[in-house]
Amino acid sequence: MKIALMDSGIGLIAAAAAVRRLRPDADLVLSSDPDGMPWGPRSVQDVTERALAVAEAAAEHRPEALIVACNTASVHALPALRARLEPGIPVIGTVPAIKPAAAGAGPVAIWATPATTGSPYQRGLIRDFADGVEVTEVPCPGLADAVQHADEDAIDRTIAAAAALTPTDVRAVVLGCTHYELVAERIRAAVQQPGMPPLVLHGSAGAVAAQALRRIGAGPDAASGAQGALTVILSGRTSALPPTALAYAEGRLLQAAVSHAQ
Structure with a gap:
């Protein structure tokens, strides 16, 4: 089994780690830009x-499915990606987890890139799945870039700036960019208010990993003793995992699996 993932940067390692946990035996192809x-x-x-x-670079490795582990690409390029690759390679997009967030109690905040915040795509999801729920769209300029470069100071600054725009009564935060899932606990700490119920964070990595397996007719098998290979493509060049990916638990999990297989 071979599953490819694509993103602008290292945000894809969240979904890749989710696939690895469900199917340790799956070969993974990570293509980014x-x-x-x-x-x-x-x-x-x-x-x-x-x-x-980026998708075509991944497709050269003949994966059975491609996860578009990028909200921006899913918003703007999903139809073009499907037109180019399907039906030969099923393409699974990443949708912000607005529906499950809105199903819970209390107001919701959606943290996303400035381009996605306020976009017709995101507004459509709010209209379809969060009608009657108090939703605040929070732009997070610079956060994805800070996570990409594992810039601790910039991560702290950009999270603090977004937290300042987040109403204090929100009960759930949708992580509307795959990079944000890599710093989810830091986001939780910045938004959680003293004396309030635990904040619920909604990412997409687990859902898209499970959907990719369903699309190829496979199920989870976390007990598999086999270890799948890892192929990394950076702007078309075969490479190793970027050092910044190893700053995050998800990147270390993927690297550990590679080291174990060797």
Whole structure:
């Protein structure tokens, strides 16, 4: 079994780690675009062109499915990716977890890149799945870039700035960018109010990993003794995991699996 994941940067390691936990035996292909990152400020046409290039680099390795582990690419390029690759390779997009967040009690905040915040796509999800729920869209300029570079000071600054825009009564935060899942506990600490019930964070990594397995007719098998291979492609170049990926638990999990297999 081989599953590919694509993103502008290292945000894909959250979903890759989720796949690895469900199916340790799956070969993984991680294709990203550090040369063009971040994608958020780019035009729709530019994002689509770069996403297609990243996806095609992954497709050369003949995966059974491709996870678009990037909210920006899912918003702007998913139709083009599916037109290019399906039906040969099923393409699974990443949708912000607004529906499950809205199903809980209390107001919801959606943290996302400035390009996604207020977009027709996100507003449509709010309309469809959060009607009647108090929702605050919180733009997080610079956070994905700070996570990409594992810049601790910038991560602290950008999380603090977004937390200041988040109403104190929110009970759930949707992590609307895959990079944000890598610093989820830091986000929780910044938003959690003393004396309030525990904040619920909603990411997408587990859901897209499970959906990818369903699309190829496979189920979880965490007890598998086999260890799948890991292929990393950075802007079209075969490489190792970027050092910054190892700053996060998800990156270390993927690296440990590779080391064990060797």
